[in-house]
Amino acid sequence: MKKYPNPKDQHSLPAAKKEKAGSEPASFFDAVFKIVRKIPRGRATSYGAIAEASGLRITARMVGWAMNGAGKAKPPVPAHRVVNRNGELSGKGHFPTPTLMQELLEQEGIMVKEDKIENFKAVFWDPGARITSASKKKQ
Numbered sequence: 043m044k045k046y047p048n049p050k051d052q053h054s055l056p057a058a059k060k061e062k063a064g065s066e067p068a069s070f071f072d073a074v075f076k077i078v079r080k081i082p083r084g085r086a087t088s089y090g091a092i093a094e095a096s097g098l099r100i101t102a103r104m105v106g107w108a109m110n111g112a113g114k115a116k117p118p119v120p121a122h123r124v125v126n127r128n129g130e131l132s133g134k135g136h137f138p139t140p141t142l143m144q145e146l147l148e149q150e151g152i153m154v155k156e157d158k159i160e161n162f163k164a165v166f167w168d169p170g171a172r173i174t175s176a177s178k179k180k181q
Contacts, residue, residue: 070096070098070100070104070108071108071111071115073096073097073098074092074096074100074105074108074109075108075112075115075119077092077095077096077169078092078109078112078119078120078121078123078124079117079119079120080169081120081123081124081167081169082167083150084150084151084152084165085123085152085165085166085167086123086124086125086129086147086152086159086162086165086166086167087123087124087125087166087167087168087169088102088124088125088126088127088129088166089102089103089105089106089109089124089125089126089127090102090105090127091166091168091169091170092105092124092169093105094170095168095169095170102126102127105124106132106133109121109124109133109136110133110136113136120146121133121136121137121143122137122142122143122146122147123147123150123167125159125162128158128162129158129159129162129166130157130158130159131143131144131147131154131157131158131159134157144157147159152165
């Protein structure tokens with residue numbers, strides 16, 4: 043049976059290969075983290091939007107798995123800005139305290155009520171829009 047790396051165990055994660063300038067990320071973890079690091083302060087996005095924008099054949103669930111290991115990533119990954127498609131703080135259980143994800147979002151001006159971002163559509167950041175816009179400019 044095939045063994046899969048545990049994102050909570052730093053030693054079991056795929057070895058991160060150094061990216062060369064202009065090259066593709068070394069793993070899907072790197073691709074996900076690269077997108078998440080671009081989320082602007084005060085904005086949030088979903089696991090599915092990241093999966094779609096990655097250009098890889100990954101699912102929202104795989105993005106969640108990568109985000110589970112984001113706490114040990116260098117440079118830091120603002121994992122608190124990634125929520126489910128309804129704006130719910132579905133990853134809050136993976137933070138050091140049960141309220142930390144909400145606290146970090148609120149520090150950035152995002153209102154959260156009952157573990158859900160209020161007016162999620164207004165704060166939603168579409169990582170695919172940057173890629174689509176850049177592609178159109180090249181044409």
